[in-house]
Amino acid sequence: MRADLAIIADLVHQGARVLDLGCGDGELLAELEHTKGVNGYGLEIDPDMITACVAKGVNVIEQNLDEGLANFPSSSFDLVVMTETLQAVRQPDLLIDEMLRIGRECIVTFPNFGHWQCRAYLATRGRMPIARHLPHRWFDTPNIHLCTFADFERLCNDKALVIHRRFVVDTLYRNRPLINRFPNMFGTIAFYHLGRSR
Amino acid sequence: MTLAAASDSVGIVTPQHAAFESALALKCGRQLPRFDLVYETYGTLNADHTNAVLVCHALSGHHHAAGFHTSTDRKPGWWDVCIGPGKPIDTNLFFVVSLNNIGGCHGSTGPRSIDPETNRLYGPDFPVVSVADWVKAQAHLADHLGIERFAAIVGGSLGGMQAMQWAIDFPTRIAHALLIAAAPRLSAQNIAFNEIARHAITSDPSFHAGRYLEANDNPERGLMLARMVGHVTYQSDDGLRDKFGRRIQPNGGSGDTQFQIESYLHHQGRSFSQTFDANTYLLMTRALDEFDPARDYGDDLVAALSVAQADFWVCSFTTDWRFSPARSKEIVDALISAHKNVVSTIIDTAQGHDAFLLPVPRYLDVFRAYMQRVAWSLGFANRPDNRLTAGPAS
Numbered sequence: 001m002r003a004d005l006a007i008i009a010d011l012v013h014q015g016a017r018v019l020d021l022g023c024g025d026g027e028l029l030a031e032l033e034h035t036k037g038v039n040g041y042g043l044e045i046d047p048d049m050i051t052a053c054v055a056k057g058v059n060v061i062e063q064n065l066d067e068g069l070a071n072f073p074s075s076s077f078d079l080v081v082m083t084e085t086l087q088a089v090r091q092p093d094l095l096i097d098e099m100l101r102i103g104r105e106c107i108v109t110f111p112n113f114g115h116w117q118c119r120a121y122l123a124t125r126g127r128m129p130i131a132r133h134l135p136h137r138w139f140d141t142p143n144i145h146l147c148t149f150a151d152f153e154r155l156c157n158d159k160a161l162v163i164h165r166r167f168v169v170d171t172l173y174r175n176r177p178l179i180n181r182f183p184n185m186f187g188t189i190a191f192y193h194l195g196r197s198r
Numbered sequence: 199m200t201l202a203a204a205s206d207s208v209g210i211v212t213p214q215h216a217a218f219e220s221a222l223a224l225k226c227g228r229q230l231p232r233f234d235l236v237y238e239t240y241g242t243l244n245a246d247h248t249n250a251v252l253v254c255h256a257l258s259g260h261h262h263a264a265g266f267h268t269s270t271d272r273k274p275g276w277w278d279v280c281i282g283p284g285k286p287i288d289t290n291l292f293f294v295v296s297l298n299n300i301g302g303c304h305g306s307t308g309p310r311s312i313d314p315e316t317n318r319l320y321g322p323d324f325p326v327v328s329v330a331d332w333v334k335a336q337a338h339l340a341d342h343l344g345i346e347r348f349a350a351i352v353g354g355s356l357g358g359m360q361a362m363q364w365a366i367d368f369p370t371r372i373a374h375a376l377l378i379a380a381a382p383r384l385s386a387q388n389i390a391f392n393e394i395a396r397h398a399i400t401s402d403p404s405f406h407a408g409r410y411l412e413a414n415d416n417p418e419r420g421l422m423l424a425r426m427v428g429h430v431t432y433q434s435d436d437g438l439r440d441k442f443g444r445r446i447q448p449n450g451g452s453g454d455t456q457f458q459i460e461s462y463l464h465h466q467g468r469s470f471s472q473t474f475d476a477n478t479y480l481l482m483t484r485a486l487d488e489f490d491p492a493r494d495y496g497d498d499l500v501a502a503l504s505v506a507q508a509d510f511w512v513c514s515f516t517t518d519w520r521f522s523p524a525r526s527k528e529i530v531d532a533l534i535s536a537h538k539n540v541v542s543t544i545i546d547t548a549q550g551h552d553a554f555l556l557p558v559p560r561y562l563d564v565f566r567a568y569m570q571r572v573a574w575s576l577g578f579a580n581r582p583d584n585r586l587t588a589g590p591a592s
Contacts, residue, residue: 017537039537047560054511054541054567055582057575061530061542071531 003173004189005031008081008107011165011193012036016078019102021065021095022085025049026058033058066090069098077103084189086110087143093155100196105164109191112168114148114184132171133188149184152192162195200269206282207274208240208265208289213305216342222300222335228325231314235339236305237261237297240281241289243343248576250345251287252336253277253296254353254360257428257482258474260304263296264289277354279557286565287352291573295343300335301327301482303475310411310475322408322477329356329489333363337371350374350572354554355521356482359489362529365506366491374572375508376565379518379554381525382499382532383490388520391431392483395424399476408477417476422467424479429466434517434550499532509539509575511568513554513561516544520551541568 001009005028012018016038020029023042026049032038041059044050053060063071066089080103086092087110099106111133112118118129128138136143147155149168156163168187169175179186202209213236222230238261243250253263255276264281266274281287281294298306301324309324316323340348351361351372358380365375381388399405402420406413433441442459495501510533514526523544533540545561547553553561573579 041534041540047564050543051564051567054564054571057571057581059539059541061534061540062544063542071527073535076535 001031001035002027004083004109004169004191007167007169007173007191008083008109009035011107012038012079015039017076019043019072019077019080021069021080021082021099022088023049023053023058023060024083026053026056026060028081028083029053029058030056065095069095069102072098072102074101075104078105079103080106081108082106083109084111087146089145092145093159096155096159096161096194100161100194104196106194107191108194109189110147110152111143111189112149112184112187113146114150115188116185119185131188149187149190152190156192156194160197162197163192164195165191165193167191167193200266201274202266202269202271206284207278208282210269211238211240211262211265211267211275213238213261213267215305216339218335218338218342222331222338224325224331225328226326230300230307230325233300233307233335234305234311235297235300235307235335237295237339238263238265238275239296239343240264240294241292243293243345244578247345248347248349249292249573249578250340250343250348251292251294252340252348252351252364253281253287253294254332254336254351254357255296255299256353256355256357257486258425258470258479259357260302261296261298261306262304264294276555279555280562280565286562286569288566288569288573291579292349292569295339295345297336297339299327299332301332301478301485303478308475309408309477309481319409319411320477321411322480324477324481326484327481328485329359329363329491330367332485333360333367336360336364337368340371347371347373349576350376350569352376352378353380354378355380355551356486356489359486363489363491365508365510366502369505369507372508373576374511374568375506376511376513376568377526377529378511378513379515379521379526379551380512380529381521382492382528384487385525389487391427391520392487394427396480396483398423398427399479405476408480410476416471418468418471421471421474421476421479422464425470425474426463426467429463431520432551434519434548436517436548437550437552440548499528500535503529503532503538504536506536506538511541511543513543513545513564515550515553515558515561516546517548518551518553 018038018040020042029040043063080099117131121129168183168190171188216235219232262275263277264275298304301308309320313320351364353361358377361375364372399420402417404415405417445458447456447461492499492502512526512530514523530542547558574581
């Protein structure tokens with residue numbers, strides 16, 4: 001299993017009902033169905049990715065996250081997952097509210113704009129950072145709402161969300177002591193396991 | 199080389215008849231004392247009888263879905279783009295059954311048949327048929343062919359509604375339901391268009407209260423008008439602009455200018471009026487209007503679909519305003535709430551409702567991928583990713 005998927009799979013209960021926002025080629029859901037017997041659905045808009053999901057037997061729904069999730073009833077899923085998509089949506093804060101309306105819990109992963117390479121790039125060159133985990137140029141990037149881990153945690157705090165777990169890794173999805181000591185400086189990808197406000 | 203000899207064609211096909219001598223009780227309370235169904239098959243039924251696919255036709259369709267009746271036919275069956283060797287419904291893998299529904303005018307028992315109780319043509323006295331009645335008759339045909347459970351039941355528009363009804367009425371007899379350009383029930387606008395078509399027919403003096411055959415007449419003008427209205431609703435504004443624009447028909451001659459769209463509609467209407475039965479058109483549009491499987495479940499579509507055991511593919515087209523993507527979404531949302539396996543796609547195309555009959559590349563790609571999934575989930579094809587277990591939990 002891909003390392004990032006393994007991290008998420010560890011957090012999923014057997015037989016859970018899972019909604020994956022921006023499910024790509026359906027690898028996560030296929031794995032979860034295979035190993036955890038979940039009843040999973042994925043939302044995706046890329047035609048080739050959707051066909052790849054169909055070929056895997058994944059329940060893929062063609063739906064644009066930016067058009068909202070109003071068609072999903074409240075508390076209709078155990079878990080809502082969104083991997084490396086948060087930074088590409090139009091209203092990430094509202095989407096997190098929606099994820100926790102639809103699911104009891106959610107898992108969100110996104111790249112860290114506060115990584116030291118980004119900071120150094122901007123500080124020394126005065127230009128928009130390009131790094132291994134953020135390879136796009138400013139004009140062709142799908143990432144319109146980049147943030148740092150600190151920014152994200154402030155948002156969670158403002159919304160009074162419960163952070164059940166935070167897992168921070170490097171670009172190869174490895175967890176290192178230095179990353180644990182200074183996640184917002186040395187981590188590139190974070191996995192946040194969130195629950196509803198207290 | 200004739201068209202029928204092409205490697206992706208099912209080739210020359212011969213319609214077959216099945217006679218059912220026991221009565222079929224209909225939803226309207228009446229019954230057919232006996233009935234015939236005309237059908238075609240493509241491909242080969244496997245030893246376990248697990249690879250059968252039922253194709254359900256739409257409003258003006260019939261049993262001739264693929265291939266050619268003679269080597270000189272210029273046009274193949276109505277869904278030839280989707281049925282054949284290597285096509286989405288791959289006849290190398292599947293045994294395909296396509297029939298003409300009861301009430302039809304292409305050989306199955308309908309208004310042009312003799313009523314055995316009166317020994318005269320049924321005509322306007324043919325009982326009102328519903329989608330549920332068609333599905334019941336199709337189940338009799340499945341019994342006749344030795345098919346206990348269909349691998350898939352597939353249809354576009356009114357055909358998709360039959361596939362949906364199957365999943366609800368015979369949950370153990372259908373593994374996959376493919377609902378293309380369908381809706382859970384008609385809107386007031388849909389019914390309005392159907393009523394315009396019906397009124398065009400019934401107000402034609404040649405209709406003779408439905409006894410036009412005995413009067414040696416045919417309500418051609420009414421049928422033509424019905425088809426012209428229908429045809430406009432099956433296409434999108436963009437599609438008509440791409441196809442016709444404001445181009446003038448050359449060789450008009452008469453002095454009146456005629457736009458190409460006008461002569462196209464006249465041609466479509468005229469050829470339809472000469473081949474289709476007016477009473478059948480009235481019956482089929484009524485069945486469409488009345489279709490509403492949720493009604494039997496307290497108007498709760500989730501409850502209606504909860505009884506289904508099939509997996510679903512729901513496909514719509516962006517410019518379809520007859521049964522828009524929003525209508526398909528109602529079905530998808532209900533299926534998700536009912537915890538059913540479902541794939542939903544919305545194909546971007548200018549071709550409107552009729553797109554389900556056309557070779558739209560992305561549509562055919564995802565259709566093929568889904569049918570491959572049907573094959574491997576039922577164990578008669580290999581999974582592309584070589585995973586050992588069967589597909590999603592079902």
